[in-house]
Amino acid sequence: MPDALRLALGTLTAIRVPAPRRVTPAVAGRAMLLAPIVGALLALLASAVPVLVGLLAPDRRTPALVDLLTAGIAVAVLALLTRGLHLDGLADTADGLGVKGLDEAVVERRLAVMRAPDVGAFGAITLVLVLLLQVTALAVCLSAGVGTAALVLAVATGRLGATWCCAAGVPPARPEGLGATVAGTVPRLAAATVTVVVLVAAVLIGRLGGDTDLRRSVALAAADVLGLAAGALLLRRCVARFGGITGDVLGAVVEVTTTATLIAVALTVAITRV
Numbered sequence: 001m002p003d004a005l006r007l008a009l010g011t012l013t014a015i016r017v018p019a020p021r022r023v024t025p026a027v028a029g030r031a032m033l034l035a036p037i038v039g040a041l042l043a044l045l046a047s048a049v050p051v052l053v054g055l056l057a058p059d060r061r062t063p064a065l066v067d068l069l070t071a072g073i074a075v076a077v078l079a080l081l082t083r084g085l086h087l088d089g090l091a092d093t094a095d096g097l098g099v100k101g102l103d104e105a106v107v108e109r110r111l112a113v114m115r116a117p118d119v120g121a122f123g124a125i126t127l128v129l130v131l132l133l134q135v136t137a138l139a140v141c142l143s144a145g146v147g148t149a150a151l152v153l154a155v156a157t158g159r160l161g162a163t164w165c166c167a168a169g170v171p172p173a174r175p176e177g178l179g180a181t182v183a184g185t186v187p188r189l190a191a192a193t194v195t196v197v198v199l200v201a202a203v204l205i206g207r208l209g210g211d212t213d214l215r216r217s218v219a220l221a222a223a224d225v226l227g228l229a230a231g232a233l234l235l236r237r238c239v240a241r242f243g244g245i246t247g248d249v250l251g252a253v254v255e256v257t258t259t260a261t262l263i264a265v266a267l268t269v270a271i272t273r274v
Helices: 003-012 025-033 035-046 048-056 064-081 085-097 104-115 121-143 147-165 178-182 188-206 215-242 247-272
Strands: none
Touching: 003 025, 003 035, 025 035, 025 147, 025 178, 025 188, 035 048, 035 064, 035 147, 035 188, 048 064, 048 147, 064 121, 064 147, 085 104, 085 121, 085 215, 085 247, 104 215, 121 147, 121 247, 147 188, 147 215, 147 247, 178 247, 188 215, 215 247
16 A cells, blocks of 8 residues: 555544555655545445435435434544544634734643643534534435435535645745645645645536536535635635644644535535425
């Protein structure tokens, strides 16, 4: 198994793989470019429960409460498949951003708060809200028959957000840790190419339902763009507040991008009934 794939799986999932033989900037960059593929794999595994429930339903339709429960199970499976790593990063980042001030001492205090093992009020509130939004948005998508597509695209796009966190020009906040290992290792042209691939995949997945028009495809691609925009805004905020990225910031961007993409798909489904 290539070192880049080992690093991607070992960093982004709970799947046990041999440690990379060496981690160079080139290996780290390739690993982060593989992140969307790893995300799609995780989403397909988490989609097993919704797919099974859909197959067991006589008319392929389920009550709203069943969709909500199924969505909750799928989100829980995702958390298990990642050891809750990204959710932990989200909580730590929220706590760090909650520290007020602009001077250098405050930046160090923010980083210290993020390293602390406990979760503060900002982190707890953020976790509850993000998980609530993910489950609700996925339930809407399931009821509209686009649950699997929405989950695969949202999780893949969330990991694409991590790819952009590692793009050239984005500094690490600390000289050690995961952030320092992957920061600046992804060429921007490579990140843009992977982004185009994900958007094309969204269009193709939207056509799997056999629609004669492009409404669903456009909706899914637009949701990807909106999700990435939300992740980019958080990344910009974190770089300004922390001086760069950390492993926690990667996790936070993954979860925010995933959540925003799911919400965008759900709103589009609810409003246009695509």
